[in-house]
Amino acid sequence: xxxxxRVEGRExxxxxxxxxxxxxxxxxxxxxxxxxAYPTVAAWRERGGKVVGHFQVYFPEEIAHAAxxxxxxxxxxxxxxxxxxxxxxxxxxxxxxxxxxxxxxGRVELDAFVAPPICDAxxxxxxxxxxxxxxxxxxxxxxxxxxxxxxADFLRDEYxxxxxxxxxIGGRRAGAAELRASVALFNENRRLLRRLQDLKRExxxxxxxxxxxxxxxxGGMLPREEHNALLAAALPLLAERPARRQDKVRAVFVGGFCxxxxxxxxxxxxxxxxxVEDDLLIGLRWLEEDVAAxxxxxxxxxxxxxxxxxxxxxxxxxxxxKERMLRAWVERSGAEAVILAAAKMCEPGLEDQVAFAxxxxxxxxxxxxxxxxxxxxxxxxxxxQLETFVxxxxxxx
Amino acid sequence: xxxxGGEVVxxxxxxxxxxxxxxxxxxxxxxxxxxxxxxxxxxxxLVELLRSFDLPVVFPEINSLQTAVKRVAASxxxxxxxxxxxxxxxxxxxxxxxxxxxxxEHPMGRIPRPALAVLTTACNTYIKWGEIWERTYRVPVAxxxxxxxxxxGDAFAPGDGDFERDCFYVAGQxxxxxxxxxxxxxxxxxxxRLRENLAWSNAALxxxxxxxxxxxxxxxxxxxxxxxxxxxxxxxxxRGTPAGAVFFSDLAEEMELKAASGLGTLHDExxxxxxxGVPCYPIFRRFNELFTERGGVFVGSTYLWFASGGAxxxxxxxxxxxxxxxxxxxxxxxxxAVDSMLFHDRALDELLDGLRADGVVFHAVKSxxxxxxxxxxxxxxxxxxxxxxxxxxxxxxxxQRVVSEAQLxxxxxxxxxxxAARRAGALA
Numbered sequence: 001x002x003x004x005x006r007v008e009g010r011e012x013x014x015x016x017x018x019x020x021x022x023x024x025x026x027x028x029x030x031x032x033x034x035x036x037a038y039p040t041v042a043a044w045r046e047r048g049g050k051v052v053g054h055f056q057v058y059f060p061e062e063i064a065h066a067a068x069x070x071x072x073x074x075x076x077x078x079x080x081x082x083x084x085x086x087x088x089x090x091x092x093x094x095x096x097x098x099x100x101x102x103x104x105x106g107r108v109e110l111d112a113f114v115a116p117p118i119c120d121a122x123x124x125x126x127x128x129x130x131x132x133x134x135x136x137x138x139x140x141x142x143x144x145x146x147x148x149x150x151x152a153d154f155l156r157d158e159y160x161x162x163x164x165x166x167x168x169i170g171g172r173r174a175g176a177a178e179l180r181a182s183v184a185l186f187n188e189n190r191r192l193l194r195r196l197q198d199l200k201r202e203x204x205x206x207x208x209x210x211x212x213x214x215x216x217x218x219g220g221m222l223p224r225e226e227h228n229a230l231l232a233a234a235l236p237l238l239a240e241r242p243a244r245r246q247d248k249v250r251a252v253f254v255g256g257f258c259x260x261x262x263x264x265x266x267x268x269x270x271x272x273x274x275x276v277e278d279d280l281l282i283g284l285r286w287l288e289e290d291v292a293a294x295x296x297x298x299x300x301x302x303x304x305x306x307x308x309x310x311x312x313x314x315x316x317x318x319x320x321x322k323e324r325m326l327r328a329w330v331e332r333s334g335a336e337a338v339i340l341a342a343a344k345m346c347e348p349g350l351e352d353q354v355a356f357a358x359x360x361x362x363x364x365x366x367x368x369x370x371x372x373x374x375x376x377x378x379x380x381x382x383x384x385q386l387e388t389f390v391x392x393x394x395x396x397x
Numbered sequence: 398x399x400x401x402g403g404e405v406v407x408x409x410x411x412x413x414x415x416x417x418x419x420x421x422x423x424x425x426x427x428x429x430x431x432x433x434x435x436x437x438x439x440x441x442x443l444v445e446l447l448r449s450f451d452l453p454v455v456f457p458e459i460n461s462l463q464t465a466v467k468r469v470a471a472s473x474x475x476x477x478x479x480x481x482x483x484x485x486x487x488x489x490x491x492x493x494x495x496x497x498x499x500x501x502e503h504p505m506g507r508i509p510r511p512a513l514a515v516l517t518t519a520c521n522t523y524i525k526w527g528e529i530w531e532r533t534y535r536v537p538v539a540x541x542x543x544x545x546x547x548x549x550g551d552a553f554a555p556g557d558g559d560f561e562r563d564c565f566y567v568a569g570q571x572x573x574x575x576x577x578x579x580x581x582x583x584x585x586x587x588x589x590r591l592r593e594n595l596a597w598s599n600a601a602l603x604x605x606x607x608x609x610x611x612x613x614x615x616x617x618x619x620x621x622x623x624x625x626x627x628x629x630x631x632x633x634x635x636r637g638t639p640a641g642a643v644f645f646s647d648l649a650e651e652m653e654l655k656a657a658s659g660l661g662t663l664h665d666e667x668x669x670x671x672x673x674g675v676p677c678y679p680i681f682r683r684f685n686e687l688f689t690e691r692g693g694v695f696v697g698s699t700y701l702w703f704a705s706g707g708a709x710x711x712x713x714x715x716x717x718x719x720x721x722x723x724x725x726x727x728x729x730x731x732x733x734a735v736d737s738m739l740f741h742d743r744a745l746d747e748l749l750d751g752l753r754a755d756g757v758v759f760h761a762v763k764s765x766x767x768x769x770x771x772x773x774x775x776x777x778x779x780x781x782x783x784x785x786x787x788x789x790x791x792x793x794x795x796x797q798r799v800v801s802e803a804q805l806x807x808x809x810x811x812x813x814x815x816x817a818a819r820r821a822g823a824l825a
């Protein structure tokens with residue numbers, strides 16, 4: 001593509017990747033991801049656009065998009081939470097603090113903030129956020145009783161309420177036609193993300209975990225039209241990448257459903273492992289199949305959330321026992337090992353680590369247990385441990 | 398000269414202790430007969446429904462806090478941590494993991510194993526906890542979505558469109574729960590038994606609210622932190638029973654008598670305080686003494702609101718249509734409970750005005766993010782709105798390792814000095 005290319009008839013908010021070879025494109029994604037000025041959000045606002053911030057894990061971005069809003073994925077930030085530190089207690093994960101810091105120090109201007117009550121800490125986030133800003137903040141109730149026959153109707157109704165509130169913010173009610181168009185656009189995005197995952201699983205030497213992560217994660221801060229264009233350009237370049245298969249361990253990485261490990265940590269993992277499956281930003285891939293673009297789009301989104309979706313430690317669904325889902329990932333991806341990571345102070349992640357370890361032990365799958373923090377900067381010890389783990393595996397093989 | 402109401406005064410604590418011991422004796426007997434129990438939680442326990450199936454009810458939160466009060470929690474926590482559970486997760490969960498591994502052995506008796514578990518979404522740890530039993534015992538774990546307030550100050554009441562839609566969802570889930578209970582117990586649902594149990598709960602809740610209101614009197618007739626926790630245990634464990642209904646009617650009578658007679662829980666009540674958060678169970682009585690030694694009385698707490706499952710909310714179960722009444726009551730009460738945790742600064746406005754309190758003690762605990770994560774900010778917001786003395790303490794509800802009595806005492810002493818200076822300034 002050439003610099004300044006228009007996307008869907010308008011100037012893009014980010015053209016930093018355009019016209020670059022694969023290496024430059026990936027580097028641009030990484031730089032954008034680590035840019036705490038959030039230039040894409042600022043550019044969107046400069047054009048008069050409004051922004052709804054949504055906290056991890058899953059948010060029906062189609063509803064915001066159809067209302068003309070930019071959905072911005074709030075997933076923590078690589079910064080010091082100077083003001084937010086005083087708003088929270090001591091025993092808390094980092095992502096809540098750095099996310100709030102974005103709002104408190106004004107570097108990300110929002111028009112609304114939405115968070116699902118995914119854990120005990122996060123359910124406090126809307127209350128704290130709402131006490132500190134003037135714009136609307138609300139909890140989005142995503143069913144935990146996913147097996148109830150009433151859950152889909154409830155969720156459709158919850159989405160309907162959200163649609164009304166976002167219309168008041170964006171000044172435009174998303175009608176069925178707009179919603180269907182947004183669903184189609186996001187279906188395309190999910191298809192592209194699935195292709196990225198497939199590539200990582202089938203030919204992992206073409207795409208390191210940190211590269212795949214950067215490509216996917218920038219979607220949370222871009223208009224989805226632009227993300228689709230980026231992925232559509234990157235995928236063929238990746239497929240043609242002149243990379244050779246190396247002697248690395250095929251591994252599943254879990255623990256990245258909410259707080260994100262730093263890119264440097266993912267790079268460290270990539271030195272010794274091919275990450276062939278992971279739950280990093282699983283919310284972007286929560287809906288695993290296309291959402292029906294005909295009929296009632298809100299009902300279709302609700303059904304897809306419940307019936308054709310991924311899994312995570314923060315959703316209870318007896319039809320998806322988490323250990324079984326993890327083992328299915330291991331089998332599907334042909335993984336030789338699992339990296340059982342959890343963010344520090346993340347209760348759901350830490351609790352599931354125990355169950356995962358027991359299940360993997362029973363199945364005879366080697367695993368590596370670790371904790372991380374989004375702003376950690378020293379990786380020497382972790383690197384040594386992981387290297388030893390991998391060497392043992394390769395030696396045993 | 399005998400005090401007025403000699404037999405009445407102190408009755409609540411005496412009878413409350415007896416009732417709790419009796420409840421645990423029944424659980425022990427059930428465990429020894431090899432019977433399973435319904436595991437439930439304080440926010441949305443649904444015991445009225447479960448009792449209609451004659452299921453014994455177990456509150457693992459209460460079991461766990463008892464291990465701390467009885468000073469045996471450390472070995473439980475260590476045992477769970479040796480299994481891989483992190484020091485950074487809920488201490489209640491870890492104490493229960495150890496209790497289950499010990500075959501239900503507990504300082505109060507023996508806890509029967511679960512036949513099913515019923516939990517609401519009032520707390521996410523409930524869900525993760527239930528998943529442990531699901532794995533360990535392969536029993537049904539019914540998660541009931543109880544949609545809470547979407548934002549601070551959300552207006553909600555029966556009859557409102559949004560409330561009714563949420564209630565429809567809750568009622569549908571309760572009908573599904575009924576089928577689960579039928580399947581687990583092999584019994585048919587008896588709506589008249591549910592109606593009867595709800596009637597007992599209505600009576601108990603009415604008495605509970607009268608007792609809470611009695612603490613508006615100065616001196617306050619009961620200590621919300623110590624006495625209140627005993628009453629809470631009875632309210633949770635004996636909801637939906639005649640004994641529970643009688644207890645709270647008697648308790649209301651006792652508290653109203655004490656209020657009318659000027660009998661306070663503390664002889665010289667100097668400072669009326671509010672408590673926000675979960676008690677410091679590893680040094681339960683000593684923590685309270687840090688305040689009573691300086692003339693401070695906890696006259697109210699958010700704990701009595703959320704740990705009673707929102708029983709302060711003014712509602713009674715509709716007995717005409719008991720399942721629908723249960724759904725409405727569940728939604729109203731769990732919402733009130735959750736609001737008093739997440740939006741505690743608003744709850745404090747009501748408590749400060751109603752109970753004429755001089756200060757607020759915020760107690761953040763490592764083990765419980767639901768009740769603790771937002772306390773610092775809630776305090777900040779409250780102090781921006783109101784002139785009130787406050788103290789923020791950090792320790793734990795289970796883990797003695799993070800409880801430093803000396804540090805707590807220093808901070809509490811400084812708080813009282815500030816209170817005294819504030820009062821002197823006001824009088825000057």
